[in-house]
Amino acid sequence: LPDGVNISKEARSAISRAASVFVLYATSCANNFAMKGKRKTLNASDVLSAMEEMEFQRFVAPLKESLEVFRREQKGKKEARKDKDKKADSEEQDKSREEENEDDDERMEEEEQNEEEEVDN
Amino acid sequence: AARLSGGENRLVSLPLSRIRVIMKSSPEVSSINQDALFLTAKATELFVQYLATYSYKHGRGKEKNALTYSDLSHTAEECETFQFLADILPKKILASKYLKMLEKEKRDGEVGEDDEEDEEEEDEDE
Numbered sequence: 001l002p003d004g005v006n007i008s009k010e011a012r013s014a015i016s017r018a019a020s021v022f023v024l025y026a027t028s029c030a031n032n033f034a035m036k037g038k039r040k041t042l043n044a045s046d047v048l049s050a051m052e053e054m055e056f057q058r059f060v061a062p063l064k065e066s067l068e069v070f071r072r073e074q075k076g077k078k079e080a081r082k083d084k085d086k087k088a089d090s091e092e093q094d095k096s097r098e099e100e101n102e103d104d105d106e107r108m109e110e111e112e113q114n115e116e117e118e119v120d121n
Numbered sequence: 122a123a124r125l126s127g128g129e130n131r132l133v134s135l136p137l138s139r140i141r142v143i144m145k146s147s148p149e150v151s152s153i154n155q156d157a158l159f160l161t162a163k164a165t166e167l168f169v170q171y172l173a174t175y176s177y178k179h180g181r182g183k184e185k186n187a188l189t190y191s192d193l194s195h196t197a198e199e200c201e202t203f204q205f206l207a208d209i210l211p212k213k214i215l216a217s218k219y220l221k222m223l224e225k226e227k228r229d230g231e232v233g234e235d236d237e238e239d240e241e242e243e244d245e246d247e
Binding site for chain 1: 132133135140143144146147149150151152153154155156157159160161163164165167168169171172173174177185186187188189190192193194201202205206209210
């Protein structure tokens with residue numbers, strides 16, 4: 001929105017609700033595509049197909065771009081962790097402890113990813 | 122869910138954990154791939170931007186340099202793409218107007234009832 005535009009409290013909460021409904025609608029739509037493909041796991045192409053189905057084609061191109069960046073980031077994190085594990089003994093303990101907390105969350109997500117990852121495209 | 126955290130150059134500003142919770146609340150969904158989670162979050166972000174700018178452009182709030190609930194509600198009603206939001210963004214009317222509407226409906230109903238009563242009386246006579 002242009003600078004300085006006020007958004008009423010009511011409008012804010014309405015947008016919040018709209019966002020939740022959007023997620024549900026998109027998820028349900030994406031799930032239909034997954035089921036068509038006889039898969040139990042929602043993947044990227046399911047979500048993109050859902051966007052087209054919901055008449056939000058305008059989102060598809062920017063989403064694909066963002067996805068590229070996201071995948072690169074994830075890959076980078078994986079490599080970084082492998083390197084870090086090797087160096088764990090020699091590195092400073094404090095720094096790696098801080099990162100470890102973050103990494104635990106990422107590792108959980110990563111494990112999920114390994115289980116769920118399908119061959120896309 | 123729509124709280125935006127500005128400042129950093131994060132790839133997506135909505136919290137993935139929250140998005141995942143909403144997605145999982147859908148009964149038929151078993152599991153969600155990381156990419157799908159990310160895309161849904163990003164799409165929601167784009168959606169919020171689109172909804173807000175569209176509503177602002179086409180709404181009356183603009184006159185006061187504001188985005189109002191009514192702008193959003195109009196969009197849900199009038200724009201086909203956003204029609205799925207119509208139920209959760211209902212138009213608001215003043216309570217006084219609503220009461221008047223109720224009264225009118227009641228009056229219309231009463232006229233109908235009178236007719237029925239006449240018929241019943243006729244039956245009894247026979």
